[in-house]
Structures are given as C-alpha cells and as structure tokens.
Amino acid sequence: MKFLDNLVSSRLGGSSFFEGDKKLYKFEKIKKLTKEVKLKNPNIKLIDMGVGEPDQMADLSIVDVLNKEARKKENRLYADNGIDEFKESACRYLSNVYNLNNINKDNIMHGIGSKSILSILPLCFINPGDICLMPQPNYPTLATYTKFLGGQVYDLPLCIENNFYPDLLSIPTDILKKAKLLYLNYPNNPTGQVATIEFYESVVKFAKKNNILVVCDAAYGNLTYDGYKPLSILSIDGAMDVCVEIHSLSKSFNMTGWRLAFLVGSEEVIKLYASAKSHADSGQFRPIQLAGAYALDNYNLVNINCERYSRRLELMESTLRDIGFDAKKPKGGFYIYVPIPKGVKGEIKFENAQEASLYILSKAMVSTVPWDDCGSFLRFSATYDAATLDDEITIMNELKNRFLKLNLEF
Numbered sequence: 001m002k003f004l005d006n007l008v009s010s011r012l013g014g015s016s017f018f019e020g021d022k023k024l025y026k027f028e029k030i031k032k033l034t035k036e037v038k039l040k041n042p043n044i045k046l047i048d049m050g051v052g053e054p055d056q057m058a059d060l061s062i063v064d065v066l067n068k069e070a071r072k073k074e075n076r077l078y079a080d081n082g083i084d085e086f087k088e089s090a091c092r093y094l095s096n097v098y099n100l101n102n103i104n105k106d107n108i109m110h111g112i113g114s115k116s117i118l119s120i121l122p123l124c125f126i127n128p129g130d131i132c133l134m135p136q137p138n139y140p141t142l143a144t145y146t147k148f149l150g151g152q153v154y155d156l157p158l159c160i161e162n163n164f165y166p167d168l169l170s171i172p173t174d175i176l177k178k179a180k181l182l183y184l185n186y187p188n189n190p191t192g193q194v195a196t197i198e199f200y201e202s203v204v205k206f207a208k209k210n211n212i213l214v215v216c217d218a219a220y221g222n223l224t225y226d227g228y229k230p231l232s233i234l235s236i237d238g239a240m241d242v243c244v245e246i247h248s249l250s251k252s253f254n255m256t257g258w259r260l261a262f263l264v265g266s267e268e269v270i271k272l273y274a275s276a277k278s279h280a281d282s283g284q285f286r287p288i289q290l291a292g293a294y295a296l297d298n299y300n301l302v303n304i305n306c307e308r309y310s311r312r313l314e315l316m317e318s319t320l321r322d323i324g325f326d327a328k329k330p331k332g333g334f335y336i337y338v339p340i341p342k343g344v345k346g347e348i349k350f351e352n353a354q355e356a357s358l359y360i361l362s363k364a365m366v367s368t369v370p371w372d373d374c375g376s377f378l379r380f381s382a383t384y385d386a387a388t389l390d391d392e393i394t395i396m397n398e399l400k401n402r403f404l405k406l407n408l409e410f
Helices: 014-018 026-040 060-070 084-098 114-125 141-148 173-178 197-210 267-277 286-297 299-323 353-364 389-406
Strands: 108-111 131-136 152-157 179-185 213-217 243-248 261-264 335-339 369-371 377-381
Touching (some): 084 243, 084 286, 108 267, 131 141, 261 267, 299 335
Parallel strands (some): 179 213, 213 243
Antiparallel strands (some): 108 261, 243 261, 369 377
C-alpha cells in the first residue's frame, strides 16, 4: 500500500482513487481519449465537434484593456470580493441585455468563473443529508460539491418527451422536505433547450412553495438566435426572493481562460456567498475584472458570436440531417443534441451513446460528447476550429463524407 492510500479522503474514493482513470472528470476523459486517437492517426485531421469553448479569442479591444490595466501599479493588489467597477458594469449589462432595472451592486458578486461560484454555493447551504435537485444531463459541479459536503443529489431527467424540462411535479414529498437547492441551466447544455416565461414562472412558484433556492446557470444566456431574446429568471415577479443567477463571460465574450463570472441575487444571498468566497479565494486579478467590465459595457461585441454560431448551427443542422441524424437548430447556446444511430448496418448495434461516440471517434476521427442520462444522445458543438465561412463549409462536407463511409443505421 502506498503512503497516500490511507490519507485520501473518502469523498475522492479513498485508496481506490488511483485505480485507473475512473475518477477523471467526464470532459477530461474525452480530452484524454481524443489525444490518444490523434496520436494513433497523425495523418488524419481530427474534426473536434466535442469542444465546449469558443474557437475565437476575446476581442482585441478587451485584450487592450487588460494590457493597459495590468501595467498599473495600483492594480497589483488583491481584489478580494471584487471591485466596484465590475459590479457596476454587471448592473448595466443586466439592464441592457435582460431588462433587469432593479439590480444594484449589492446584488452582484464576481467569481473566478462559473465553476468557482458553483463550487462555493453548496458551502452556504448544504448540510449532511440535505438534497440538491439536479437535472440530468447537467454541468456537474454543484452536484459534486453537494456530495463532498455529505449532501445527496436527486436526479431530474431531461427527456425529449418533456421537451428537456425537469418534471418538478413528480418529485416525491420526502425529497422535497430535504431539498435545499435546484439547479437549472438555460439555454441548456447539452440539449440546446431554452427557457420560457411560463416555465420560469412555474419554477418560482415551485421554489416558494417548497422553500428551495434556485440556482440558474446562464453561461449561454445571451447566445440566442432566430427571434429568441435573452431571458433571466430574475425578470419573474418574486424571483429575487428564491433565485440566484450566474452569468459568465466565457462563452459569450470568448473569455474562457480569463475565468470571470458573477452571481446575481438578493443582498442576503450575496453576503452569504461573499462570506464563504472570502475563505476560498482572494478575488480575480483586478485588470481582468476591468477588462470584463469593459466587455459587459460593450455587450454588442457578442453579436459577432451570435451571427457566427447561428450560421454554423444552420450548416450543422443541414449536414447532420443529410447524414441521418434527427438534428434541429437550437434557439440558444452552441450545441446540437441528437439521438445516437442504432449502429452500423449489418455489423454493430450501439448499446449507448458512449459506444457510439467512441466508434465515431476511432473510425471517423470526429470527436463528440456522449450523454446517456435520459436516452442516448450525442452533442455536436459549433465551436469547431474554422477561420472563414469557406472553412466551415469544407469541414461540414468532410464531416458528411466521413460519416457516410461509416454506413450507420438510424
């Protein structure tokens, strides 16, 4: 037995942690397998439709602000729980994009990315035995930290027959009595579904009735298309009493590696979050916050991404439908979510999405993300690497050719 085996926490699996890669975060596994396939096939270009981050860098005007502010001596200091310039820009952004005009800086707290915020929030609410209501499939951080703290997770399947909304009315009474948090993410990763006013109204009503805090992850909130407008749950009457919302600069402003997001909620929730956060980090670098403030004030920069993703999603929809997939362009986000093929004609039947995804990766050098939480689906991302429209068309043609050679059965 190795020295660390007796020291590893039970929440990470104790001594079994080092057995293979089963403890790897899902997307780390996919990156690992993709790297292995690329090494085995050096002469074939990978078409990466699995990547979940923008293929473009942040606008140069944002980079220029970072460059300028990073040269100022006064900006070397700890930021702790954030600077007012960023909070004030966040308030203006929420007013301009979401028509939220009752937000002030006491309702805002920055975070070192959405992931950081989602990891800290359970510290504020979860005791051993408490329950977090978690849609499946999901972005797992809130659930992971709930379990770390001795809490439990109750799954809410996002099924195609329910239009990829959670069935809140089906939750048993004994679960509701222990539930503290409900996680939502719209526009949704990976399904592409968007929220409606009616859905958010039902959520607020549910939260008030059952004394549950709703955590809305709006990472893709202003990447919307075809007439659908960005929608905040905080626009619903009474939502501020029972909801918090997380906004990120990663997807919309191409600032994934910059690690900057913010939490919006009542003053009481913000104070609670700030207290826990002060023990977790010392704040994001001030120049990054100032560059983020500039981005939020220049929110129209997102329009370039919306135009590009809308175009790519239309191309993807057409291409995937030609292959045989039941593909539909979403109204938000940058993913297309499709049921898996049945298998390869006369040869293989796919048991699940992971099997299908690995087969496609190994045989066609196309990377996708599998989901088997409620049915078996593949997620195709519009953030593949392409510099021009001609490049996009070339990649879609190549994607189609590679898939057609697989002789898949739908």
